[in-house]
Amino acid sequence: MTQKLVIIGAGMASGRVIETLVETDPDAFEITLFNAEPRGNYNRIMLSPVLSGEKAYEDIITHGDDWYAQHRVTCRFGEHVVRIDPERKVVEGQNGPVSYDKLVIATGSAPFIIPVPGKDLPGVITYRDLDDTNAMIEAATQGGTAVVIGGGLLGLEAAAGLAERGMAVTVVHLMGHLMERQLDEAAGYLLRKDLEKRGITIRTQGSTKAIIGKDRAEAVVLESGETLSADLVVMAVGIRPETRLATDAGLDVARGIEVSAQMQTSDPDIFAVGECVEFDGTLFGLVAPLYDQARVLARTLLNEPDAFVVKDTATKLKVTGCDLFSAGDFAEAEGREDIVLRDPGRGIYKRLVIEDDRLIGAVMYGDTADGNWFFGLIKDETDISEMRETLIFGPAYQGGASADPLSAVAALPRDAEICGCNGICKGTIVDAIEGGAADLGAVRATTKASASCGTCTGLVEQLLQVTLGDDFQMPAAQPICGCCDLTHEDLRRLIKSKPLKSQDAVWQELGWTTRNGCHVCRPAVNFYLLADWPLEYRDDPQSRFVNERKHANIQKDGTFSVVPRMWGGITNPRELRAIADAADKYNVPTVKVTGGQRIDLLGVKGEDLPHIWADLNKAGMVSGHAYSKGLRTVKTCVGTDHCRFGTQDSTGLGIKLEQMLWGSWTPHKVKLAVSGCPRNCAEATCKDVGIICVDSGYQVGVAGAAGMDLKETERLCDVPTEAEAIAVTVAFIQLYRETAKYLDRPYKWVAKVGLDWVKGRVVDNLDERARLIAAFELSQSIYRKDPWADHAKRAEAYQPLADLTLEAAE
Amino acid sequence: MSWIDIGPVSDIPLRGARKIKTAQGCVAVFRTGPDEVFAATDSCPHKGGPLSEGIVHGQSVTCPLHNWVFDLNTGQAWGEDASITIFPVQVREGRVWIDGASLAARSAA
Known part of the structure; x- marks a missing residue:
């Protein structure tokens, strides 16, 4: 009942x-x-x-x-x-x-509120629930200064979040080092250094005396007499x-x-x-x-027998870029011994605490990949005397196995805990995978592993790979190439957060194993740098594939193709005559009309490129970027100009978009189209951005594809005016430039981040849309220019360095 | 050895290459460091791709057509049973010199 x-x-x-x-x-x-x-x-x-x-x-x-x-x-x-x-x-x-x-x-x-004068002033908040979080986000929009009282897990996450949102943050912590309940002094120091690099000021051994202010919090006064100005005070000293x-x-x-x-x-x-x-x-x-x-x-x-027992728990900090792990007991005491590995250059610290041949505590900073394995040894009270010599190097070094990250996961026993939040062990996950859960989503749905804080996602993916072998395609965790251990996502994040503004900084700071990358990673690094730092970093032609370096498409016989831009697919007799003249003059064997509504001159010799460009420039034509990972074409129909069905000036909008976007570098090529009515003669519904004009305005679709994959666009939004159609298109492309993986077309990127996420930034959040458009314009102030005009002046670089045909004949 | 001056090293972009014409075909001259140069046949043994148009990284070059990678010290392709001919080349007082004898020897071989 x-x-x-x-x-x-x-x-x-x-x-x-x-x-x-x-x-x-x-x-x-x-x-x-x-x-x-x-x-x-x-x-x-x-x-x-x-x-x-x-x-x-x-x-x-x-x-x-x-x-x-x-x-x-x-x-x-x-x-x-x-x-x-x-x-x-x-x-x-x-x-x-x-x-x-x-x-x-x-x-x-x-939350525990420390009983100091001023604790009830407006502007003093705690960090427990969504309302607190929203209050902090709201406060951060004003900028200014924040003081976080408490340097524990919650306080530091609050501090990092506020700093990320642009506030000047000071953390006041009562103890001698940060997170003293989870970290020892050395790890606390590395954490402090990383946080200080993000511009967060840390005051340890700082005791709060009072919060002062007239109508709201203005400053925090410490026992030492120091006064820290504060528009926002966050109390995160503990809970009861x-x-x-x-x-x-x-x-x-x-x-x-x-x-x-x-x-x-x-x-x-x-x-x-x-x-x-x-x-x-x-x-x-x-x-x-x-x-x-x-x-x-x-x-x-439900009247079933069960009993709760207290277990050791492990801790991780959820601050991007600060990798720390702690478990068990690591206080110094009689009969305890330490094994310590320090690599300050890489910011790595590992300390294991051993008592009676058992591991009883572990603190790690910088590289926490083996955390769960150590945590397993602690919980199982495994006798470690046999592996003591190599213990600190982790499971990959036990039993002579190679340093393959997968072997570490394969070596874990079935009852090793993978997901700390949900208490899911390896055996449960492996059983679920063998029972048919073939991807991360399915494992999350059946076992809840990695479904809470998500920090064990990598381990769950490795288990999928170990269990399914070649049947499992590792999604994002693959490093870019053999030169480094980073994924594209990690690299993008680090370039922004560290910040890194040159290729050398990337090679040095991120531990590249090669002198200057390879043909896989260097073009990606070059793009990420120029997209994130348009003013500080300039595009490096030597890190570009030949087509983008020479501004022409290499053909299988080593000749090139030349495609002048025809804005919105519109041309005129003068341009056509100039193209015909150039084709004659340079013996162009093939002249082809492309799918992007322009004309391709195929079979031009490398040495002739600067001259043919100079001729086309004279007729007012510029590079069509038919070779670049950037804006290619904006295909249009004739719209209201001539068509009896046209509802808007689709050609005009196409030309405006092309003039706005041309020259920009993007993670992969970008093709647009604008159709004047739903009959869709410009085939806009399979483009990266496709706009369909209707009586009431413009339907903006994104993330279509008609290449390796075929996919219809998804509706980003409907807007009433041409100006808004241009604004959302530019914002969409800038968001793609800022967050996509190099060589992901927009449809792949949108599939990863989700259309709702994109809408939240491009459509719903007008401030973010304005920021994206401004960032794009800043970048375009440098890149919206004709590379042909520039290269035509350096014709000698396209010629052989020397001609030794006579020398060798002697 | 018979060294021939082929031009200033600064005319070759750093981490880039230029080609020179010889009676036996084009030779690519790579600049891997400020004063570090290599020379090799400008034709990939796979499908004849122009190596002087490839991405230069470390002391290697990647063919622009199908991404075969060659070690410029040995001419050996990574992971393929193929190689390109390497020619002695050096930088002296800002100019690049190539060994004419080796160039000529290739046609004799």
């Missing part, structure tokens, strides 16, 4: 309880869910990426309204619970009472369990609500789970034990 279950608090722990209940026995309970926040469950671990702008709130919702409706959960969101009456078994909400058979308290924790309802209801409460190993409180019908509980003297803040508790509680409610 169905029982009434009331749950107070919609957080990650109670979310997991409900999930387990409805999956195991959907009819066992009629569930009512209270939440003080006016929303359901979202992935709180991911608030830091939301703060830094890498993700949006929509990306981190774990249970939407639909989900609750589908599982018949009665939601009372935005409603505080006034009290619990254990005698009558009733919970009183602000909007009325509800009775229960079983009650779960999942009120989580409240939220126990008020439990205390008022007369339950046993110490620091948290006391529970048994079955998560039962001192009232047999009341349970508690999550950060509000205390078990065996321990409080909980990380997500892994909370999920364990949730599982135990769900099973207890």
